[in-house]
Amino acid sequence: xxxxxxxxxxxxxxxxxxxxxxxxxxxxxxxxxxxxxxxxxxxxxxxxxxxxxxxxxxxxxxxxxxxxxxxxxxxxxxxxxxxxxxxxxxxxxxxxxxxxxxxxxxxxxxxxx
Amino acid sequence: xxxxxxxxxxxxxxxxxxxxxxxxxxxxxxxxxxxxxxxxxxxxxxxxxxxxxxxxxxxxxxxxxxxxxxxxxxxxxxxxxxxxxxxxxxxxxxxxxxxxxxxxxxxxxxxx
Numbered sequence: 646x647x648x649x650x651x652x653x654x655x656x657x658x659x660x661x662x663x664x665x666x667x668x669x670x671x672x673x674x675x676x677x678x679x680x681x682x683x684x685x686x687x688x689x690x691x692x693x694x695x696x697x698x699x700x701x702x703x704x705x706x707x708x709x710x711x712x713x714x715x716x717x718x719x720x721x722x723x724x725x726x727x728x729x730x731x732x733x734x735x736x737x738x739x740x741x742x743x744x745x746x747x748x749x750x751x752x753x754x755x756x757x758x
Numbered sequence: 759x760x761x762x763x764x765x766x767x768x769x770x771x772x773x774x775x776x777x778x779x780x781x782x783x784x785x786x787x788x789x790x791x792x793x794x795x796x797x798x799x800x801x802x803x804x805x806x807x808x809x810x811x812x813x814x815x816x817x818x819x820x821x822x823x824x825x826x827x828x829x830x831x832x833x834x835x836x837x838x839x840x841x842x843x844x845x846x847x848x849x850x851x852x853x854x855x856x857x858x859x860x861x862x863x864x865x866x867x868x869x870x
Contacts, residue, residue, distance in 0.1 A: 749801030
């Protein structure tokens, strides 16, 4: 099993550019989420999904859009990148139960100049 | 939502036990206690979870106070590979699964 796969691992953007961070999982998990982690900080929840066609906002959703057209994929889109979005982004998935383990991808390091 | 409080950092010597405390004085009766760790340049990984009773697995032990207002993650023999940030997290119906809140955690340094 590949688990949770994120691409790209590294990306540099200029202010105002757009891009999509890809996330795929092969564990048939209904629940997926995106977090960002700034240097020396914990993870903050951006958006989450409880199934195909269903998404909701987390703690820091501004500047980010998500969609969930399939169970496997949960892409995160930045429409107008800003330097404040420079961070490491983690995608995660779980079966959604109270005791279910949250599986994380390896992260995508984004720098916005 | 119930919050957790952890020390910012701890040091340990290799092959010695490490006891990582977590305070959660406002925990409710249905909150589960989870621990995750994040190795350098990696995503967090699950360590252990519990509700009321102490729990053991191949990675660690979780000791939960009788009043559940605190818990301790125990690494029995620290190795260099255990150097990581350890997060203590609570989950309930409102904040479960993919909505877990990760605070600052405890950074563990293991000295050879």
